[in-house]
Amino acid sequence: MSAFVVVVARGVPDASSPLLGRFEFDQALALQQAGCHVVVAVLDCRSPRRRRAGLLTPWRVRHSTFEGLPVARIDIGLGSLPVRAFVPLLGRAWRRLYEAVVEHHGRPDVVHAHFTRWAAGVVPTTLRLRDGADQPLVVVTEHSSRLRRGSVTSEDRALARHAYRADRVLAVSSALAEVLAAEFGVTATVVPDLVDVDAFQPHPAHPTHPAQPAAPTRLLSVGNLIPRKGMDRLLRAFAAAFATSDAELVIVGQGPERGHLEELVTSSGVGDRVRLTGGLGRAELAAEFAAADGFVLFSEWETFGVVYVEAMAAGLPVLATHCGGPEDFVTDDVGMFTGTTPEDDVAALKTFVSQLDTFDPAVIAALARVRYAPGAVAARLLEIYRG
Known part of the structure; x- marks a missing residue:
């Protein structure tokens, strides 16, 4: 039986933001082509000042398809709130989105989040919601170019305390894995970005x-x-x-x-x-x-x-x-x-x-x-x- 993977994305690419969520959707498509059942769960946190479909009904989960992938999306407009406010609100939004995914598609085998800022809300909430030690497996891939040795901020550390509790932490290069080890004491497995x-x-x-x-x-x-x-x-x-x-x-x-x-x-x-x-x-x-x-x-x-x-x-x-x-x-x-x-x-x-x-x-x-x-x-x- 194929794995059911929920890939957590920052948004859906469109004409105004063609790279928004692009890494996540490319990964989801590759996993689908490899035989997995895949749903993309979108946590769109962009500021309400950026008008887009869905903000008239914030915190409402909407279901659609994009590039042949089922998508569950919630728009929450958190913008650049400080970590102490951002993480719990993101966690609440993720709980609502996750429960909608389970209701529509069943319980996933894997939840795979990307980038520390999003993973900080996804990881602890998912760990609390899972009904067994191994379901779902929680995975985080770190890409962020903000993370460099000697320049990690207090905000980065606050986010990392939540995000890197995942069952698996991945980094897209050996250099980034070394940063995670040196700055956060995290052992990350290197899995590169995929390229079309x-x-x-x-x-x-x-x-x-x-x-x-x-x-x-x-x-x-x-x-x-x-x-x-x-x-x-x-x-x-x-x-x-x-x-x-x-x-x-x-x-x-x-x-x-x-x-x-x-x-x-x-x-x-x-x-x-x-x-x-x-x-x-x-x-x-x-x-x-x-x-x-x-x-x-x-x-x-x-x-x-x-x-x-x-x-x-x-x-x-x-x-x-x-x-x-x-x-x-x-x-x-x-x-x-x-x-x-x-x-x-x-x-x-x-x-x-x-x-x-x-x-x-x-x-x-x-x-x-x-x-x-x-x-x-x-x-x-x-x-x-x-x-």
């Missing part, structure tokens, strides 16, 4: 293919335009490394740093070879991957780094910083790392571009699929659920 590898496949007419005419080397970077992603660092290194070259750089993303980056492009004299696209949909992003020769992202900290693996799925070599997540998957077959100084970045970019044709796109793509395809991650989760 089929959306980013090696292109048969990739510019580096021997049959293609010579063209300028094109590097691609993708990420929110925020300081942590290091786009200004990349731009400075690119301008210094390729001042007399025809190499091109495409930056995909949107965010508050865009104006600063546009100024930097102009002042660095590379305006004719650098393009900032803004945010792109998945199909448009796949086209940019297909047109690139290599992927570069100089992040300060990544708990995983989905976009690196998307680039790998597209067969692109990767140049990364030692920032946490990439250490789990950037090997000599996949790409390389830069150092810590501006001089390191310039040298690494030059070396990376000079060695692009030594990487095999098919090998890179295969490595991404073996570990991060939905089926691979779902199989690992099922092993953990079964103990």
Whole structure:
């Protein structure tokens, strides 16, 4: 008999918030494809100021489907309440939602929550409600990029005291598991984020293919335009490394740093070879991957780094910083790392571009699929659920 898994999500993706709950729904779809009965339970805590369907009847459980998955949803509009108020209110909302799920679908074998802030209400409430020591199993996956050694806040610790009481605590990278151990004394199992590898496949007419005419080397970077992603660092290194070259750089993303980056492009004299696209949909992003020769992202900290693996799925070599997540998957077959100084970045970019044709796109793509395809991650989760 297949396992019945309730995946707890922060929200339902829509046109205005395409990434809201995306990790959770992708996991739920993968588990469904692996043969599980899956229900997504949505605890939408966004502020009431953000008008959306359901807030006219807050705290009411609504049932629907999304992407072929049954969804039970409650909108509670807690916003950024302090932990001492947020956690008990979230726990009350989760109890109502959980009982509605049980009434409509039966008692689950597994409740799988994501992110400490949501898990802090889900975990203790579920442990109190279960009618036996092993039903349901309570699992938490931690993704949050806020959690770094030496920068954990008192609020993080307060949430962790509730969330990490789960039967299983998972972290999306070895680096994040080390943070949980060092800061909270929690032993976490590493289960990476899954990646829709089929959306980013090696292109048969990739510019580096021997049959293609010579063209300028094109590097691609993708990420929110925020300081942590290091786009200004990349731009400075690119301008210094390729001042007399025809190499091109495409930056995909949107965010508050865009104006600063546009100024930097102009002042660095590379305006004719650098393009900032803004945010792109998945199909448009796949086209940019297909047109690139290599992927570069100089992040300060990544708990995983989905976009690196998307680039790998597209067969692109990767140049990364030692920032946490990439250490789990950037090997000599996949790409390389830069150092810590501006001089390191310039040298690494030059070396990376000079060695692009030594990487095999098919090998890179295969490595991404073996570990991060939905089926691979779902199989690992099922092993953990079964103990």
